[in-house]
Amino acid sequence: MTDTPRIAILIDADNVEPAHIRFAVEDARGRGRVVIRRAVGRLTSIKGREKVLTDLGFSAEVAFSGARATKDTADLMLAQIGIRLAERGTVEVIALVSSDSDFATIARGIAESGVEVIGYGKANTPAAFREAVSAFVAFPENGAPSATTKAAAKENDTDKARRIIEGHLNKAGEGRPQVIGQALSRAFDGNYKGRLGVKTFKELIKKLGGYEILDDPKGGGVSAQTLRRKA
Known part of the structure; x- marks a missing residue:
């Protein structure tokens, strides 16, 4: 894809x-x-x-x-x-x-x-x-x-961001940070970090809570990472 x-x-x-x-x-x-x-x-x-x-x-x-x-x-x-x-x-x-x-x-x-x-x-x-x-x-x-x-x-920016993230998770509660970040950029006119008061995608995930970013054990950098909803 x-x-x-x-x-x-x-x-x-x-x-x-x-x-x-x-x-x-x-x-x-x-x-x-x-x-x-x-x-x-x-x-x-x-x-x-x-x-x-x-x-x-x-x-x-x-x-x-x-x-x-x-x-x-x-x-x-x-x-x-x-x-x-x-x-x-x-x-x-x-x-x-x-x-x-x-x-x-x-x-x-x-x-x-x-x-x-x-x-x-x-x-x-x-x-x-x-x-x-x-x-x-x-x-x-x-x-x-x-x-x-x-x-x-009435939907605030934090709720909007969470809705977008949830919409990009599969049935196992996992998604690609790179794709989710791009979706957030589109939804917030290219400035989701400024709107949400963070400097990085990782900082946003920490701020929202309920999610974690996992590295691929085989390497591959950011493009191989997985965002997962915490149990």
């Missing part, structure tokens, strides 16, 4: 509210460079989300099966898009945005094609989908705040 991963966001328009689409895009931006945005769903779903999809630069596709749209058709289309992107090497990360348990199969199929898959969905999203992705991000229960909403404005 490149230091700044390219990300494709695939939206299940039949199962995701407009506010949650905004939330997923904002979170994904903190993880890398979003280069592809696609949404698939029935015509009524696409029309109901037309403004947010247009505002955020999504390409929308209507799912049809013969003369009528079906849920299975939309799922199949998203799976095909994801696998095609993975096989072409277009992106390093694919973000699936849905609360549908059927997306567990889609996530596994895409992951088998060689890319990392992260998921977004409601807090009650079935475990099957949660376990099929390398990281799962639940939508806020009170709606999805954007960077311009009052809810987001």
Whole structure:
């Protein structure tokens, strides 16, 4: 994976509210460079989300099966898009945005094609989908705040930094400091150290608490280090 991963966001328009689409895009931006945005769903779903999809630069596709749209058709289309992107090497990360348990199969199929898959969905999203992705991000229960909403404005810089770090840890609670540092820089307009009152990434981790940086026993310097959540 490149230091700044390219990300494709695939939206299940039949199962995701407009506010949650905004939330997923904002979170994904903190993880890398979003280069592809696609949404698939029935015509009524696409029309109901037309403004947010247009505002955020999504390409929308209507799912049809013969003369009528079906849920299975939309799922199949998203799976095909994801696998095609993975096989072409277009992106390093694919973000699936849905609360549908059927997306567990889609996530596994895409992951088998060689890319990392992260998921977004409601807090009650079935475990099957949660376990099929390398990281799962639940939508806020009170709606999805954007960077311009009052809810987001109340998040202090320390909480924001911790959220970004947690979003880059795998199921084992581990992540790459180099990648996390780059995500923090993007999220804080290139000045996370100044905003958080530290001189180094290592100092930030010590200040936040709850994490540790481990050196690779085989050497390799900073690029080989691992950030781990303390037990």
